Amino acid sequence: MSQARVGLTLAFFLFGGSPVAAQAPTQAQGPEKGTCATCHEILPAARLSDPAKAYVNDVHASKGFGCVACHGGDATNAGLGAMDPAKGYVAIPAREQEAQLCGRCHSDAQFMKQYNPALRVDQEREYLTSVHGQRLNRAGDTRVATCVSCHPAHSIRPPSDPQSSVHPLKVAETCSTCHADAEYMASYGVPTDQHEKYERSIHWTMIEEEHDLTAPTCNDCHGNHGAAPPGISWVGNTCGQCHSVMADFYAQSVHARLFPMLGVPGCVACHNNHEILPAGDELLGFDEGAACVRCHQADSPSGEKIVAMRGLIDSLKVAAHEADSILLRAENAGVEVSQALFDLEGAQTALVHARAAVHAFTIDAVTEYVDAGLETTSEAYDRGQQAMGELRFRRTGLAISVAIILALIVGLILRIRELDRKTSTT
Ligand code: HEC
Ligand code: HEC
Ligand code: HEC
Ligand code: HEC
Ligand code: HEC
Ligand code: HEC
Ligand code: HEC
Ligand code: HEC
Numbered sequence: 448m449s450q451a452r453v454g455l456t457l458a459f460f461l462f463g464g465s466p467v468a469a470q471a472p473t474q475a476q477g478p479e480k481g482t483c484a485t486c487h488e489i490l491p492a493a494r495l496s497d498p499a500k501a502y503v504n505d506v507h508a509s510k511g512f513g514c515v516a517c518h519g520g521d522a523t524n525a526g527l528g529a530m531d532p533a534k535g536y537v538a539i540p541a542r543e544q545e546a547q548l549c550g551r552c553h554s555d556a557q558f559m560k561q562y563n564p565a566l567r568v569d570q571e572r573e574y575l576t577s578v579h580g581q582r583l584n585r586a587g588d589t590r591v592a593t594c595v596s597c598h599p600a601h602s603i604r605p606p607s608d609p610q611s612s613v614h615p616l617k618v619a620e621t622c623s624t625c626h627a628d629a630e631y632m633a634s635y636g637v638p639t640d641q642h643e644k645y646e647r648s649i650h651w652t653m654i655e656e657e658h659d660l661t662a663p664t665c666n667d668c669h670g671n672h673g674a675a676p677p678g679i680s681w682v683g684n685t686c687g688q689c690h691s692v693m694a695d696f697y698a699q700s701v702h703a704r705l706f707p708m709l710g711v712p713g714c715v716a717c718h719n720n721h722e723i724l725p726a727g728d729e730l731l732g733f734d735e736g737a738a739c740v741r742c743h744q745a746d747s748p749s750g751e752k753i754v755a756m757r758g759l760i761d762s763l764k765v766a767a768h769e770a771d772s773i774l775l776r777a778e779n780a781g782v783e784v785s786q787a788l789f790d791l792e793g794a795q796t797a798l799v800h801a802r803a804a805v806h807a808f809t810i811d812a813v814t815e816y817v818d819a820g821l822e823t824t825s826e827a828y829d830r831g832q833q834a835m836g837e838l839r840f841r842r843t844g845l846a847i848s849v850a851i852i853l854a855l856i857v858g859l860i861l862r863i864r865e866l867d868r869k870t871s872t873t
């Protein structure tokens with residue numbers, strides 16, 4: 448342990464608080480680099496020069512803060528005296544003290560307001576409630592994430608910056624430096640497959656392929672700073688932030704009442720937590736891939752309800768398909784049915800609602816939307832049949848007129864021949 452570390456630790460025990468925490472936020476020094484960076488940039492050891500080189504692009508540097516903001520010392524002294532502990536210099540802050548080091552500014556609403564009044568100032572407080580913070584402070588476990596595990600010191604960037612370690616495209620990688628490292632996590636006995644599974648999920652597909660940043664990555668479900676496994680009681684709330692329609696139906700269900708007592712984690716029981724896949728009708732019922740088979744049997748009273756729910760959805764799908772086919776046939780034959788095709792889209796909307804209503808886990812909820820959809824499909828089908836009727840009528844009409852014209856032509860030809868014969872005999 449370096450002398451500075453010993454001093455730091457001693458001060459921690461003697462004064463019951465940390466010397467870092469005791470300090471007020473260091474004010475920004477302005478655009479000039481200061482002696483620390485000037486000397487460090489040219490030091491041969493990468494360990495000493497890399498921080499200075501990286502820091503140029505750090506958000507703190509862009510706001511005019513120098514090295515002293517975190518390390519203390521005297522940035523006007525060009526010699527080694529700059530690093531004088533008497534001037535508040537701290538070599539390498541202990542992991543236990545990082546939260547306080549960053550929190551010195553980030554927990555100070557008054558101070559932060561000068562820079563960005565919209566920025567939250569609860570990171571340190573939240574962090575202390577997380578599994579990470581709790582283990583660090585209660586069990587002295589320094590393998591957990593601290594502020595600089597997720598925001599690498601010297602290259603800290605705002606989450607909106609695509610190069611930031613906490614940009615939505617990068618968060619999973621950042622968490623996985625530990626959570627996907629089986630060796631590092633060995634002593635805890637927790638799975639290390641979250642990232643691998645998450646990469647197969649519809650959520651990551653939306654982010655990576657569709658660039659839809661509204662889909663969740665690790666911190667959207669676990670919190671940025673209050674990282675904890677979502678408990679049984681709040682899994683629904685986590686998913687419900689974004690899937691509120693499903694969550695509202697689910698909240699009224701028998702499952703929502705019973706699952707917490709059975710220790711079953713809500714939405715995750717049927718959809719998984721990290722490997723969430725697109726959910727189709729096959730999830731409902733007793734076929735392969737159905738989520739209900741785990742707890743229900745087809746011939747039980749609940750099983751019969753499940754089969755009926757699936758039957759309702761299938762009936763709407765079939766009816767929509769039939770109406771669509773007949774209208775398309777009419778359209779291809781040249782009958783104007785665009786309005787009917789447009790109206791039929793209402794059946795697709797009803798199908799979406801019915802699939803959401805499955806989450807109430809009652810026949811009534813599903814019936815309500817399926818019935819509305821069936822009304823639409825039956826109107827569309829009627830219009831299709833009517834169009835086909837018109838088509839038949841037009842075809843018969845056409846056949847008759849063709850026959851009449853043909854008869855006239857034949858008559859005409861016969862008449863001409865007759866006239867020809869008459870003129871040649873005379
Ligand atoms: C004249 C050059 C020079 C100046 C100015 C200077 N440093 Fe250093 N710094 C060094 C050298 C050389 C070392 C390595 C010392 C060692 O290994 O004992 C070092 C080490 C460090 C370390 C690593 C300590 C450790 O225990 O690993 C930190 C952090 C640091 N300096 C920060 C600062 C800060 C902050 C300032 C400005 C207040 C500053 N330095 C100013 C040359 C300088
Ligand atoms: C936002 C706070 C912050 C600022 C600003 C900052 N540092 Fe650091 N620095 C840290 C923390 C925390 C550590 C220890 C943890 C780590 O290395 O990730 C550290 C570690 C170091 C080390 C030791 C690296 C090692 O691997 O042993 C050096 C050298 C250093 N800083 C130099 C600097 C210099 C030079 C500047 C200015 C150009 C600077 N730091 C600015 C927080 C900061
Ligand atoms: C000397 C005060 C100070 C210290 C110490 C400090 N910060 Fe900052 N930090 C700021 C200020 C000021 C900003 C700029 C806020 C803004 O304008 O958006 C900032 C910005 C940030 C941002 C980007 C926020 C955003 O969305 O714009 C992150 C992330 C961050 N700091 C993390 C840290 C971490 C981690 C530490 C500790 C290693 C730390 N800070 C230490 C003052 C400080
Ligand atoms: C387990 C990883 C992790 C740890 C530990 C962590 N952060 Fe963050 N932090 C994040 C993520 C992820 C975001 C991005 C949030 C977003 O997308 O809005 C973030 C965002 C921030 C921001 C931007 C404003 C905000 O709240 O969104 C600041 C400032 C910040 N962190 C400071 C800190 C400080 C200070 C600590 C230590 C007390 C810390 N962080 C510890 C992951 C972490
Ligand atoms: C520096 C390594 C490190 C990083 C980075 C890290 N963690 Fe952790 N995390 C740990 C360790 C160690 C534990 C303690 C293991 C335990 O309690 O089972 C832990 C615990 C957790 C737990 C509680 C698990 C449980 O067993 O109940 C969750 C959830 C978690 N981390 C999420 C995250 C998320 C999300 C991120 C990224 C935003 C992240 N972690 C980044 C090391 C890390
Ligand atoms: C869609 C929400 C969601 C996303 C995204 C997510 N998690 Fe989770 N995670 C959960 C839920 C819910 C649980 C609790 C599962 C349970 O109780 O069965 C969990 C559990 C965990 C645990 C505890 C151990 C375990 O596997 O059960 C860790 C560690 C963890 N997640 C880390 C991560 C990391 C790292 C990422 C990003 C790669 C991530 N999570 C992404 C919802 C999510
Ligand atoms: C008991 C099992 C079960 C639970 C619990 C459950 N779901 Fe579902 N979920 C399903 C089934 C089955 C489907 C497929 C319905 C269909 O397509 O016929 C589905 C479909 C979905 C869909 C896709 C809907 C669509 O438009 O295709 C989303 C999103 C969804 N669920 C989210 C949630 C959320 C959020 C929760 C928790 C509030 C939750 N689910 C709880 C079984 C469940
Ligand atoms: C931050 C927002 C957010 C959170 C939190 C979230 N999701 Fe999603 N989810 C999305 C987005 C965006 C999509 C892709 C678009 C869509 O289909 O709605 C999606 C897609 C899905 C799908 C596939 C829907 C389909 O059409 O087949 C399911 C199932 C799902 N999420 C379940 C969950 C569950 C379960 C949780 C909680 C463990 C959860 N989601 C948490 C935003 C979120």
Ligand code: HEC
Nearest residue numbers: 701705711716730731732738739741742749752753808809
């Ligand atoms: C983790 C176990 C579990 C899973 C998975 C599960 N259920 Fe249930 N469900 C229960 C329990 C427990 C009850 C209450 C006892 C009963 O009625 O069988 C119940 C009851 C029901 C009921 C009866 C509700 C009432 O009002 O009578 C329906 C309907 C139902 N579930 C539908 C489903 C569907 C659909 C699925 C699959 C998408 C499913 N369940 C998956 C545990 C589960």
